[in-house]
Amino acid sequence: MSTYTAPLADIRFALFDVLKADAHYARLPGGESATRDILDAVLDEAARFTEQVLAPLNARGDEEGCRFDKTTGNVTTPEGFKEAYAQFVSGGWGGLTAPEQYGGQHLPESIGAPLKEMIDSANLSWGTYPLLSHGATEALKQHGEEWQREVFLKPIVDGRWTGTMCLTEPHCGSDLGLLKSKAAPNADGSYAISGTKIFITAGEHDFTENIVHLVLARLPDAPPGTKGISLFIVPKYKTGKDGKMRERNSLACGAIEHKMGIKGSATCVMNFDAAEGWLIGQPNRGLTAMFTMMNTARLAVGLQGLGLIERAYQSSLAYARTRLQMRALSGPKFPDKPADPLIVHPDIRRMLLTQKAFAEGGRVLGYYAATLVDLVERAPDENERKRADELLSFIIPIVKGLLTEAAVECTSHALQIFGGHGYIRETGVEQFARDARITTIYEGTTQIQALDLLGRKILQSQGTGLKHFLEEISAFCQAQAQNAGVIEFIAPLAVATKEWADLTQEIGKRALGNADEVGAAAVDYLFYSGYVALAYFWARSVVAAEGAQQSTEFRQAKWATARFYFARILPRTAMHAAILRASLDSLMAMPDAQFG
Numbered sequence: 001m002s003t004y005t006a007p008l009a010d011i012r013f014a015l016f017d018v019l020k021a022d023a024h025y026a027r028l029p030g031g032e033s034a035t036r037d038i039l040d041a042v043l044d045e046a047a048r049f050t051e052q053v054l055a056p057l058n059a060r061g062d063e064e065g066c067r068f069d070k071t072t073g074n075v076t077t078p079e080g081f082k083e084a085y086a087q088f089v090s091g092g093w094g095g096l097t098a099p100e101q102y103g104g105q106h107l108p109e110s111i112g113a114p115l116k117e118m119i120d121s122a123n124l125s126w127g128t129y130p131l132l133s134h135g136a137t138e139a140l141k142q143h144g145e146e147w148q149r150e151v152f153l154k155p156i157v158d159g160r161w162t163g164t165m166c167l168t169e170p171h172c173g174s175d176l177g178l179l180k181s182k183a184a185p186n187a188d189g190s191y192a193i194s195g196t197k198i199f200i201t202a203g204e205h206d207f208t209e210n211i212v213h214l215v216l217a218r219l220p221d222a223p224p225g226t227k228g229i230s231l232f233i234v235p236k237y238k239t240g241k242d243g244k245m246r247e248r249n250s251l252a253c254g255a256i257e258h259k260m261g262i263k264g265s266a267t268c269v270m271n272f273d274a275a276e277g278w279l280i281g282q283p284n285r286g287l288t289a290m291f292t293m294m295n296t297a298r299l300a301v302g303l304q305g306l307g308l309i310e311r312a313y314q315s316s317l318a319y320a321r322t323r324l325q326m327r328a329l330s331g332p333k334f335p336d337k338p339a340d341p342l343i344v345h346p347d348i349r350r351m352l353l354t355q356k357a358f359a360e361g362g363r364v365l366g367y368y369a370a371t372l373v374d375l376v377e378r379a380p381d382e383n384e385r386k387r388a389d390e391l392l393s394f395i396i397p398i399v400k401g402l403l404t405e406a407a408v409e410c411t412s413h414a415l416q417i418f419g420g421h422g423y424i425r426e427t428g429v430e431q432f433a434r435d436a437r438i439t440t441i442y443e444g445t446t447q448i449q450a451l452d453l454l455g456r457k458i459l460q461s462q463g464t465g466l467k468h469f470l471e472e473i474s475a476f477c478q479a480q481a482q483n484a485g486v487i488e489f490i491a492p493l494a495v496a497t498k499e500w501a502d503l504t505q506e507i508g509k510r511a512l513g514n515a516d517e518v519g520a521a522a523v524d525y526l527f528y529s530g531y532v533a534l535a536y537f538w539a540r541s542v543v544a545a546e547g548a549q550q551s552t553e554f555r556q557a558k559w560a561t562a563r564f565y566f567a568r569i570l571p572r573t574a575m576h577a578a579i580l581r582a583s584l585d586s587l588m589a590m591p592d593a594q595f596g
């Protein structure tokens with residue numbers, strides 16, 4: 001069964017050498033407390049907790065799953081999950097980046113990114129419980145009234161209560177405009193929330209005394225579609241403005257789903273039957289409040305992808321070093337052994353290096369996005385906050401879309417490296433492949449991320465975020481233009497960046513003639529963008545590795561992985577560019593009836 005070792009050296013490299021996190025924190029208000037000593041201690045302790053407490057529960061959680069008691073409506077999580085959560089709470093992890101006034105430690109958001117990655121590598125299912133609390137914290141922090149923050153935020157931050165996001169209904173997934181749940185005003189200023197929500201992560205569990213549901217519903221005279229959706233706080237136990245928990249609210253878990261992966265995560269059908277709830281933010285502006293949560297939640301799911309890539313890589317690397325099969329085509333590499341280990345074979349190396357390139361490049365990409373969240377929240381200058389916000393909105397669908405699709409690819413490579421031993425349960429890798437599959441679906445599918453990127457974030461907003469990002473890459477390329485040592489990376493990066501801008505214009509022009517062009521291009525455009533973004537972060541990584549206090553071996557490995565990325569992954573952009581230039585007819589000409 002696979003074990004997990006937190007990749008602390010590479011996490012530190014990404015944060016401190018590539019992204020210069022020390023200098024970044026030093027200039028943020030409240031960031032002074034994020035000194036290198038503190039950060040190192042946080043990372044070491046997060047590694048200990050995830051390696052020793054969470055990782056050993058992962059396979060068991062998958063075997064055991066959650067149990068639902070039809071009579072009581074209670075959900076029991078796999079053995080050990082609840083105790084691990086108690087340790088998480090006593091370690092203060094839930095409040096790491098939350099505001100001090102609500103009991104948090106107020107460290108910058110990007111410090112939470114490596115913690116999330118480590119949790120997701122160790123035990124993705126377990127990680128879904130605190131994940132949703134983080135989303136609820138963000139929504140309350142930014143849109144809640146003061147009394148709501150006082151009453152609901154504190155217990156969520158200190159871990160006594162957890163949060164959920166209740167959007168999906170049986171007939172309404174990607175298209176939230178279809179949602180039907182209702183909210184009727186009560187005389188005391190609260191609302192009676194009614195409706196059925198499905199697929200609600202951590203909707204019911206045995207970790208905490210109360211669960212705070214953030215529910216999307218419609219007010220009586222709400223306009224149809226997405227303009228008529230409001231957001232409500234609906235606690236499992238009614239909680240008044242005095243903060244006292246009262247009787248059980250009229251909501252219950254009706255069932256839990258039996259599913260392909262993340263079996264330790266309770267996926268619940270939640271029935272609300274005139275349950276007492278409180279409006280958050282403005283009436284009919286629920287989606288605006290939800291969008292605030294979505295950036296953090298989508299980044300968090302991107303980090304789930306990253307965590308799984310890292311875990312799959314560690315497992316398959318260990319196996320490839322020890323499993324002896326066949327001789328290297330160029331002659332035996334270990335003549336004293338009956339066969340050579342898998343790692344000598346070129347195609348095994350392709351699958352290993354693909355995982356390594358996505359893990360390490362993806363780490364920089366994910367943490368980079370998290371540092372933008374820091375800037376949006378804390379940069380002293382308004383223009384800087386605005387620029388960071390535009391850049392963040394643009395990069396989030398890339399982080400979510402690319403890292404989760406890469407997780408599906410990389411966990412499949414890991415399984416393939418194990419051969420038949422990967423397909424059977426004993427080795428643990430098939431769990432990673434099953435767990436990875438949901439990450440491209442929830443929190444907005446890959447298609448929805450792609451439409452968000454190309455439609456909303458580029459074509460409908462004059463591509464401001466893309467412009468900032470292209471300027472940043474261009475400045476980097478110019479700064480490195482005289483650095484002969486890295487020109488092999490800078491030249492193709494500059495070419496790909498120019499093609500990215502050209503393709504965007506071409507698609508934009510075609511979309512003016514037919515809006516279906518956007519839908520036809522979106523997913524290939526997302527992959528194209530993701531591969532170029534990773535090329536940029538790989539180029540930055542080799543430059544940073546030159547100046548870093550790292551061993552020669554570490555630097556050489558960075559260099560070799562970057563060469564692999566530029567030679568064997570970045571060329572995927574050529575395929576996506578060709579598809580992006582293909583006619584719309586090749587997709588749309590065939591009438592629906594002729595599909596068969």
Ligand SMILES: Cc1cc2nc3c(=O)[nH]c(=O)nc-3n(C[C@H](O)[C@H](O)[C@H](O)COP(=O)(O)OP(=O)(O)OC[C@H]3O[C@@H](n4cnc5c(N)ncnc54)[C@H](O)[C@@H]3O)c2cc1C
Nearest residue numbers: 165166167168173174199200201267441442443444445447
């Ligand atoms: C394990 C699990 C946990 C979940 N947790 C939560 C949770 O905590 N809270 C919550 O509210 N929801 C949750 N969900 C729901 C999840 O977010 C939805 O399943 C997801 O948004 C997709 O909605 P859907 O399943 O209805 O698919 P649909 O929206 O019906 O989409 C079906 C397919 O069509 C594609 N599609 C739809 N529209 C377009 C388009 N315009 N162009 C191209 N393709 C399109 C989609 O990408 C998808 O591939 C969870 C789901 C699962 C399985």
